Amino acid sequence: MSASRMSEKTWRTLVPAATIIANVLSYALFLLSARLLDKATFGETLALLNLVVIATIPSFAIQTVVARRTATDTVGPRLMRVAVLIGIAGAGAIMLVSPLIVSFLHLPSYWGVVGGALCVPALVLLGVSQGAAQGRRQWRTLCIAVVLMGVGRVAGGVAGLIVSRSSAGALLGTAVGLALAAAVMLGPTLRLIGQSPVDGSQPVRGLLIETVHAAHAHGVFLLLSSLDMTIARNVLSGEEAGWYAAGNVIFRAALWLPQPVTSLLFASLSDWARHRTATRQGLAAVGGLAAATIAGCAVLGGLVSTIVAGDKFPDLDEDLWIFALAGGGLAVMQFAIYAGLAVLRRGRLAIVWACIAAEILAFYALGLSDTPVTIITTVAVIVSVATVAAVVIALATRPTAEDTDSAAADGTKQIVPGTVDSF
Structure with missing residues (x-):
């Protein structure tokens, strides 16, 4: 028991380290882009990666909701189904406004936006993974999910960048890497959610309302953090x-x-x-x-x-x-x-x-x-x-x-x- 507690405490202290590792990994794609691409294409790539920032809003929102519900044993019977639908809806929303994005960012094709849209379902599933691990206080699983998300998105993005030397290739590669990471975490995630008794009294409407509140909090910050880069791409x-x-x-x-x-x-x-x-x-x-x-x-x-x-x-x-x-x-x-x-x-x-x-x-x-x-x-x-x-x-x-x-x-x-x- 003592060793188990010590192990849990150790993994908990490693959560910030896992976050830092994931963030540092993400800069590998920035640095490689700066060296492989010409100035104009580099700016185009960064603008598209800012689109992925906005695409993470559903992921952070569902992470918040799942963390609270697994921690309080209020997991509804349709939680995973709703999460999947949120991911698909997020991707569809990006595709719906893709003509506006291409025009506003002066992009040469739609493929980069398609790559950004395809990132959303995988990001939402990874958000569920991190939320379930956090709610169940499974710090080891949380560390693995955070690092795996960083490795998946960066490895995929770098591979796409090397193969295509284009912003579209980087985004499509990122989508593939995130999808692989989500697939690896799917089994552990379902097991963690299954540890909470299903609360049949939790309606889908309540889940959606809670997700909207969480999306507002995360989304407004992500919007502000990426707004200047998006405007710079538009006016410069x-x-x-x-x-x-x-x-x-x-x-x-x-x-x-x-x-x-x-x-x-x-x-x-x-x-x-x-x-x-x-x-x-x-x-x-x-x-x-x-x-x-x-x-x-x-x-x-x-x-x-x-x-x-x-x-x-x-x-x-x-x-x-x-x-x-x-x-x-x-x-x-x-x-x-x-x-x-x-x-x-x-x-x-x-x-x-x-x-x-x-x-x-x-x-x-x-x-x-x-x-x-x-x-x-x-x-x-x-x-x-x-x-x-x-x-x-x-x-x-x-x-x-x-x-x-x-x-x-x-x-x-x-x-x-x-x-x-x-x-």
């Missing part, structure tokens, strides 16, 4: 969009580097008695990592630029710290808002929507999009202002026992899993 020339895409790698690194902090502290954030202490600890940790990333890019910009893009963008090094500032600020804001979600304070999501509206207004109404540097500087300013507001609200929050009792009574309390970078 091919080479300028490629320059922005190279800098955007640092934006994403600064954003996703602190993600394990949320995974480690979320249980404490959900406890009303420990919430304020955990919030302060988390903000200090995430803020420290963000500051270190900004400082590193400011001091070692030339080295970082060479690692990210080789010698294709020799003038990138001077502005990398701005990308780090925007990504790091968004990471701090994300933690502050997830801290609110832990005690059912969903109103903070209005801050994220305000950022989205501000970026659209700045770039399309005010015309602050004439150069790549202008775009990222504007993003950094908007995010910084919003981050200050989110942090002030987070530090001022004082949840009570009544909040916890009310949440338990209406069944709306959610477990928000630590997210993994999906490009």
Whole structure:
């Protein structure tokens, strides 16, 4: 028994490491793309990979729902069936708007969008796997699912990139890799879900409503994190969009580097008695990592630029710290808002929507999009202002026992899993 407990504790501490490994693996595809593709095609590839970011919304949503339901033994009889239908519907939605995507991103063909759509069902099934492992506290399975998802998407994307030297090949390869990863995890996932007694009182409507709420929380963040890159692809020339895409790698690194902090502290954030202490600890940790990333890019910009893009963008090094500032600020804001979600304070999501509206207004109404540097500087300013507001609200929050009792009574309390970078 002692060895078993020790093993469980060990695997739990490895969850953040698995998340970091998956994130680091994803950058292999970015780096290889920067070296194998010309500037215009590189920007095109990064724009399509941002489409996959949006495609992960159903995955993160179902992960949240499955985690809560397996943890509370409220698994309905149609959970897996609904998950499959959500994956198919997500793919269909992308295909339905594919003409608009191709036109907006100035893509040469539909195949890249098709690859992005095909990623959705596999991502949803992998979300079910991670949610079931988290809800059942099977940390070993969770680590395997997280790493396997990273390996599948990156290995498939790299293979497609090497074979085709095109953005479409990278996306189609990613879809194949994710499908293989989902197939490997299907058996363990069904066994974990089967450990919870089926609750026949759980209607499909309730499952769908809960998934929509979770999708809103995850989706609005993923939309904001990919909006600037999508707009850059739309308004800049091919080479300028490629320059922005190279800098955007640092934006994403600064954003996703602190993600394990949320995974480690979320249980404490959900406890009303420990919430304020955990919030302060988390903000200090995430803020420290963000500051270190900004400082590193400011001091070692030339080295970082060479690692990210080789010698294709020799003038990138001077502005990398701005990308780090925007990504790091968004990471701090994300933690502050997830801290609110832990005690059912969903109103903070209005801050994220305000950022989205501000970026659209700045770039399309005010015309602050004439150069790549202008775009990222504007993003950094908007995010910084919003981050200050989110942090002030987070530090001022004082949840009570009544909040916890009310949440338990209406069944709306959610477990928000630590997210993994999906490009």
